Each structure stands twice: as structure tokens, then as C-alpha cells.
Amino acid sequence: MKPAPQKLPRTFAVKSFGCQMNMYDGDRMAELMLAQGLTPADTADADLIVLNTCHIREKATEKVYSDIGRLRKDARKKHGGDPMIAIAGCVAQAEGAEIVTRANVDIVVGPQAYHNLPELVAKAARGESALDTGMPVETKFGALPSRRRVPPCAFLTVQEGCDKFCTYCVVPYTRGAEVSRGWQQIVDEAKALVDAGARELTLLGQNVNAWSDGPRGLHHLIAELDKISGLARIRYTTSHPNDMTQGLIDAHRDIEKLMPFLHLPVQSGSDRILKAMNRSHSRDSYLRLLERVVAARPDIALSGDFIVGFPGETEADFRDTLSLIDEVGYAQAFSFKYSPRPGTPAAGMDDQIAPEEMDERLQRLQAALNRDQAAFNARTLGRRCSVLIERKGKLPGQMLGKSPWLQSVHLLTDAAIGDLVAVDIARADPNSLSGVQRIPELVS
Ligand code: 5AD
Ligand code: SF4
Numbered sequence: 001m002k003p004a005p006q007k008l009p010r011t012f013a014v015k016s017f018g019c020q021m022n023m024y025d026g027d028r029m030a031e032l033m034l035a036q037g038l039t040p041a042d043t044a045d046a047d048l049i050v051l052n053t054c055h056i057r058e059k060a061t062e063k064v065y066s067d068i069g070r071l072r073k074d075a076r077k078k079h080g081g082d083p084m085i086a087i088a089g090c091v092a093q094a095e096g097a098e099i100v101t102r103a104n105v106d107i108v109v110g111p112q113a114y115h116n117l118p119e120l121v122a123k124a125a126r127g128e129s130a131l132d133t134g135m136p137v138e139t140k141f142g143a144l145p146s147r148r149r150v151p152p153c154a155f156l157t158v159q160e161g162c163d164k165f166c167t168y169c170v171v172p173y174t175r176g177a178e179v180s181r182g183w184q185q186i187v188d189e190a191k192a193l194v195d196a197g198a199r200e201l202t203l204l205g206q207n208v209n210a211w212s213d214g215p216r217g218l219h220h221l222i223a224e225l226d227k228i229s230g231l232a233r234i235r236y237t238t239s240h241p242n243d244m245t246q247g248l249i250d251a252h253r254d255i256e257k258l259m260p261f262l263h264l265p266v267q268s269g270s271d272r273i274l275k276a277m278n279r280s281h282s283r284d285s286y287l288r289l290l291e292r293v294v295a296a297r298p299d300i301a302l303s304g305d306f307i308v309g310f311p312g313e314t315e316a317d318f319r320d321t322l323s324l325i326d327e328v329g330y331a332q333a334f335s336f337k338y339s340p341r342p343g344t345p346a347a348g349m350d351d352q353i354a355p356e357e358m359d360e361r362l363q364r365l366q367a368a369l370n371r372d373q374a375a376f377n378a379r380t381l382g383r384r385c386s387v388l389i390e391r392k393g394k395l396p397g398q399m400l401g402k403s404p405w406l407q408s409v410h411l412l413t414d415a416a417i418g419d420l421v422a423v424d425i426a427r428a429d430p431n432s433l434s435g436v437q438r439i440p441e442l443v444s
Contacts, residue, residue, distance in 0.1 A: 025089070220247070304328070390417065
């Protein structure tokens, strides 16, 4: 059904779900709306609501439909009107026009087309169909407005999409093929972000370490960003083991601004499951790779992603994952129950694992990961390190920041948000640290 004509919205709200890249996209959509003269509002008050959706796990699509219903109900209750609703992100890409038919939303916009949002809003206001799920990545980035003020830790998307086709994953279908943004565009955006207040940049990409521009790889880009004065820290996420070049490993030894942290998902410790997942690395090649990383940067904090209950996973396969965890000693990690994604090869595989089995394995896996995280935190006790202050803490005078190893650190300090302070770690809890500032040492 074609939506009835509406007035152009004057206020907006963007709600993002899922990965950091979605958070980045959500911020950019908000900036687009600000540049159009719209003002931000709560979802219950906004004339335009953008739901920036995630499709990677769980019943994402159903959740979006129930969210739409709830948001409409809230708005009607509050001001008696219907907001204009835009569905963005990976569910928009996967479902397309189906969402308009089923939920009568005004706008559907895919992750590579959201630079067209202003035009789509105008179309929807005229009562025209407003659907764009095209995939020209470069056009999108070229068309986005520059940022005004940003927090000290900012995200910068440098690469999108994935060609790896892990058999459980929907990303290659929703985000499309691997595309790298151009060198100059990234360097310009990085400088603009630092001018706007960023002190730490996290380079984002579904396969960020596959980034390239001609002969130049991610480590060349990091070396270039290292030259930006005012920028204190560089991180990147998420990486694939097969794209972890020696150049990038060496950068962890050679570039001081590159933080000692590596998120390198392995998913499983069983070669049989890795093969069925089409991961194209083995348990052993992954472990050998980490040995080289640790040789380059001995204090590096390692992080990963795990899936339990992939079709056909036996107790023995699962134990291989537990033993890999024991061998690596992760500083932190994310773990998920396998979720069949429509259209992916694994969704049609025999021997799907029972939900109770998955729950039980996830609990055991998380117990091992929590144990290792607590041990990693305990090893930082007594160390001196820099902390980048990100926000106020709950107690008077308390601030919260991050260590180089991405741990949250609480401290009492006069330092302001965006300051880097030298801290002695005085207490290590399983999920965070507390520190004492070395007065008056501010790190430049
Ligand atoms: N089921 C469960 N976890 C998944 N991931 C990706 N697809 C699925 C799925 N179908 C996890 C992987 C990936 C992270 C971003 O999400 O661990 O690394
Ligand atoms: Fe998905 Fe695998 Fe690509 Fe990661 S590497 S985005 S898990 S297909």
C-alpha cells in the first residue's frame, strides 16, 4: 500500500542496533538530518524515526516488525500522530520492499544507500514510494557531510562488505562485496575527526585488515594516520585471520599510537567445524599467527568471536574450542549461539543442534572466557599505563576511560573528557580496573 502524503519532518530520532559499523552509520544518518535542518528528539516525539537494523543473529526481522508497531503506538499515545518511519541497515537490505508491504513503513534504505536519505524523506513526504537498496559504496561516503563535534573515541569506516562467505553469515549478502574507501578520503576524514575533538580513532570494516588502496595495505594507512598530531591512539576492528599481513603485525611493534589490542575472531577450535564454516584457516594456522603477533607485541590483548552449536558440532568439537581458549588466554571475547540465517548455506545443513545443548555449551564457553578476562585484568594490577578519559563516572569526581588494552578504568581525577592521563592500576575486577592518577603527569 502506498503511504499517504505527509508533511516534511522537522524532528528526527535514529536508533541503531548491532555492530560498531551500524553505530557509525547511525551517527552519519543523524548528521545528514542535522544538515537538513532537522532537530534531534526522543523516538516518542520525533516526526521521523530511523531504525538502523541488524540482521546478523536472532529473529532480527521479527524484532524490527514488532519495534515498528511499538513505536507507532508510543507516538500515537504521546501526540496522536503517526511518525514517518525509515528502516535502514541490514534488515532493510535483506527484506527490501517486503517491509513496505508488511509494515507500511515510509522509507526502506540499505546500508550502502543512506546518503540518499534526504531525497527519500522528501519522496515519502510527497506520498511516493521511497526505497533504495543500491550498493555503490564510494558514492555514499563521497556524499556525506563533514562532522561537527565528535567524542574523544571516534569511529571511521574504511572498508565495507565481505567476500569470505562463512557458511553461517549473512554479511556478504546484506553488506555486499569487499570495498575499500580511498586513501585520501580516509586521511581527510581522520584529520577532520581529530579537528572535531577525536583523540582515538577506531578504523572500522567487516574485514578491516583486508583494506587496500593499490599496493598499500592497512599498515600503510595506519602509518599515515600516525602522523596526525593531536591523534593519540589508533585501533581497528574486525579482522580476519587470513588478511593478517606481516606488515600489520609489525605495525603493532613499530607504531606507538597503534594500541596493543587485536580482535581476531576464530569462531571454533575444531578443524572439522572450521571447514564446515568455510573459515579457510585451521586451528593450527590461527594459533601460529597469534604466536607471530605476540612475538611482535608481547603485551597485546587478544580478543575473538566464538559461535557454539554450529550444525554438526559434537562435544569433542566443542572441547577443541575450549582447549583453544585455554591456549590463547583471551583478554576479552564475544560468544554467540549459532543462529540460522535465511539464505545462508549453514541454515540448510543437517544436524542442527538443540537449543538446550547450545545454552549449556555457551555457559561453559563463557565461564572459560570470563576466567581468562579476570586473569588478564589481574595481570595489569600494579602497571602504569595511559588512560583516555571518555566520560564521567557515577561517583563525584570519578571519571571513566580506557587503558591501551581496552579495559575500562575508573579513577578520581580533575582531568577532562578527552585527556590522556598516566595511571597506576590499583585494583583489578573481572570487568574493569581502578587506577590512581600520577599527578601531575598528563600524557601528551
Ligand atoms: N549465528 C551466530 N553468530 C553469528 N555471527 C555471525 N553470524 C552468526 C550466526 N549466524 C557472529 C560471528 C561474527 C560476529 C560478528 O557474529 O562470531 O564474528
Ligand atoms: Fe561474516 Fe565470515 Fe565475512 Fe566475518 S569473514 S563478515 S563472519 S562472512
